[in-house]
Amino acid sequence: MTAATTTNAALFDRAQAAIPGGVNSPVRAFRSVGGTPRFLVSARGPYVTDAEGREYVDLVAGWGPAILGHAHPEVIAAVQDAAARGLSFGASTPVETELAELIEQRVAPVEKLRLVSTGTEATMSAIRLARGFTGRDLLVKFAGHYHGHSDGLLAEAGSGLATFALPGSAGVPAEVAALTLVVPYNDLHALRAVFAEHGERIAAVITEAAAANMGVVPPLPGFNRALVELAHAHGALVISDEVLTGFRVSKAGWWGLESGTDAEYTPDLVTFGKVVGGGMPVAALGGRAEIMERLAPLGPVYQAGTLSGNPVAVTAGVTTLRLADDAVYAKLDEVAVLLQREVSAALAAEGVAHGVQRAGNLFSFLFGDAVVGGARDYAGVLAQESWRYAPFFHAMLDAGVSLPPSVFEAWFVTAAHDDAAVTRILDALPAAARAAAAATPAVA
Ligand SMILES: Cc1ncc(COP(=O)(O)O)c(C=O)c1O
Ligand SMILES: NCC(=O)CCC(=O)O
Known part of the structure; x- marks a missing residue:
C-alpha cells in the first residue's frame, strides 16, 4: 500500500471550499454523527479504503448496490x-x-x-x-x-x-x-x-x-x-x-x-x-x-x-x-441474521435498550426503552434515543467498521462479507455498545 500523502481532514477542508458542505449528496456529510467524513479511494470485496490508507469493513455498500461486494x-x-x-x-x-x-x-x-x-x-x-x-x-x-x-x-x-x-x-x-x-x-x-x-x-x-x-x-x-x-x-x-x-x-x-x-x-x-x-x-x-x-x-x-x-x-x-444467484442471496441473509443477533447481544450486554428492525436482509437498530418493541411508522422511529447512535457509530469507525452515518438508514451487507470481515465487525461491537450505553443527549 502506498503511504498516505494527505488526510481526510485536509480533503474535507478543500472539498468544503469547492462544494456545498463538501459533499455531492447530504447523507455523506457526517452532520448527525459529527467528525470528518472519510474520503474513499478504493473498495474491494467487503472493504473500503480511505485517502489515509485505512481500510474499513463496509456496511454501506454504496447505499445498496454492492450486493456482490465491491469491485467484483x-x-x-x-x-x-x-x-x-x-x-x-x-x-x-x-x-x-x-x-x-x-x-x-x-x-x-x-x-x-x-x-x-x-x-x-x-x-x-x-x-x-x-x-x-x-x-x-x-x-x-x-x-x-x-x-x-x-x-x-x-x-x-x-x-x-x-x-x-x-x-x-x-x-x-x-x-x-x-x-x-x-x-x-x-x-x-x-x-x-x-x-x-x-x-x-x-x-x-x-x-x-x-x-x-x-x-x-x-x-x-x-x-x-x-x-x-x-x-x-x-x-x-x-x-x-x-x-x-x-x-x-x-x-x-x-x-x-x-x-x-x-x-x-x-x-x-x-x-x-x-x-x-x-x-x-x-x-x-x-x-x-x-x-x-x-x-x-x-x-x-x-x-x-x-x-x-x-x-x-x-x-x-x-x-x-x-x-447474483441463490447462493449470493443465501449469504446476504446469513450475514444479515448474524449481525442482527450479535449487535443486539452486544447492546443487551451493556444494558442498552433497543429494538431490531428487519425487512429481508435489510436491518437497522432503534435505541431506547420506548422502542424495544420496534416501530411501525415514522412517529415510532422518532420516539427513539437517536443520540445514542453517534458514539456507537464512531466507536465502530475507530475500530475499522464503516456504518451508515445516520441512525435513520439501513445497514447493507454484501455477499463478500466473509469470516474475516464479520469477525472484525464482531470484535468492534463491545466497545461500541459501551459507547452507546455511556451516551447522553446533547444539551441545546
Ligand atoms: C426507496 C428509494 N427510492 C428512491 C431513491 C432515490 O434514488 P437516487 O438516489 O438514485 O436518486 C432512493 C435512494 O436514494 C431510495 O432508497
Ligand atoms: N438510503 C438513503 C439513500 O440511499 C440515499 C443516498 C443518497 O442520497 O446519497
Whole structure:
C-alpha cells in the first residue's frame, strides 16, 4: 500500500471550499454523527479504503448496490470491455433489452420497462406517468418514506431529511407541495380516510415496498396488498418503489418475498435503482404494458435521457444481476441474521435498550426503552434515543467498521462479507455498545 500523502481532514477542508458542505449528496456529510467524513479511494470485496490508507469493513455498500461486494472481478472485466467499445452512443444497444428482459422475467408485474439513470428520475417519471394515465393530480406518500429528491416527494421524507430533521425542502412551490398528501405508514385507517375525502383526485399511492429510509420499517403483513386493493377501488394506481429493496432482498426484490404468500400484491408500476446498476448510474421504471405504453414515443407522457440506458452502466447492472444467484442471496441473509443477533447481544450486554428492525436482509437498530418493541411508522422511529447512535457509530469507525452515518438508514451487507470481515465487525461491537450505553443527549 502506498503511504498516505494527505488526510481526510485536509480533503474535507478543500472539498468544503469547492462544494456545498463538501459533499455531492447530504447523507455523506457526517452532520448527525459529527467528525470528518472519510474520503474513499478504493473498495474491494467487503472493504473500503480511505485517502489515509485505512481500510474499513463496509456496511454501506454504496447505499445498496454492492450486493456482490465491491469491485467484483467479473463485473469490472465486463465494464472494462464495454468501456473499450465506447462510453455512450445516444442510440439503442442490445444490452438494454437484455436488462429489461431480465427484470421482466423476475418481477411479474413488470411487463414493460424503461431505463433511466437515477432512482429520483425513476420515481419522478413514474408519478408523471400515473398522472398522465389517470388524468388526476394528487399523490399519496407515506411519512418517513424516501423516493429521491424531486419536488413532490420531499414532504416528510426519510433518508437525509430524517437525518437532518427537515420537514421538507425550501424551493418547492406551495402549489406543488399541496399535490402530495402524506399519510402515516402501515396505517390503513388513515389511508382509507384520505381516499374517502380525495379519492376521485388521487392519481397514485407511492410506497417503498418495504421502508428502509427511516431505518428499516417493514410493511405489516398484507399492508401492500390492502393498499393496492384500496387504491384500485378508487381508480388510483400504486407505485411500488423498489429502488432500495429491488434485487437486494431477493432475486425478485420485496415483491418476490411476498409473492406466493397471502400478502401477494400486484403494483401497477415498480421503480428500481441501486442494484440494477451494479454500482453505476442505472435505474428503471416498469409495470403494466397498458400504462407503460403511454410513455413517449408511443403515448403523450414525455420522458427522456441522454444517458438513459448507458451501455457501460447497463453492462455493470446486467452482470451483477446474472452473478447474483441463490447462493449470493443465501449469504446476504446469513450475514444479515448474524449481525442482527450479535449487535443486539452486544447492546443487551451493556444494558442498552433497543429494538431490531428487519425487512429481508435489510436491518437497522432503534435505541431506547420506548422502542424495544420496534416501530411501525415514522412517529415510532422518532420516539427513539437517536443520540445514542453517534458514539456507537464512531466507536465502530475507530475500530475499522464503516456504518451508515445516520441512525435513520439501513445497514447493507454484501455477499463478500466473509469470516474475516464479520469477525472484525464482531470484535468492534463491545466497545461500541459501551459507547452507546455511556451516551447522553446533547444539551441545546
Ligand atoms: C426507496 C428509494 N427510492 C428512491 C431513491 C432515490 O434514488 P437516487 O438516489 O438514485 O436518486 C432512493 C435512494 O436514494 C431510495 O432508497
Ligand atoms: N438510503 C438513503 C439513500 O440511499 C440515499 C443516498 C443518497 O442520497 O446519497
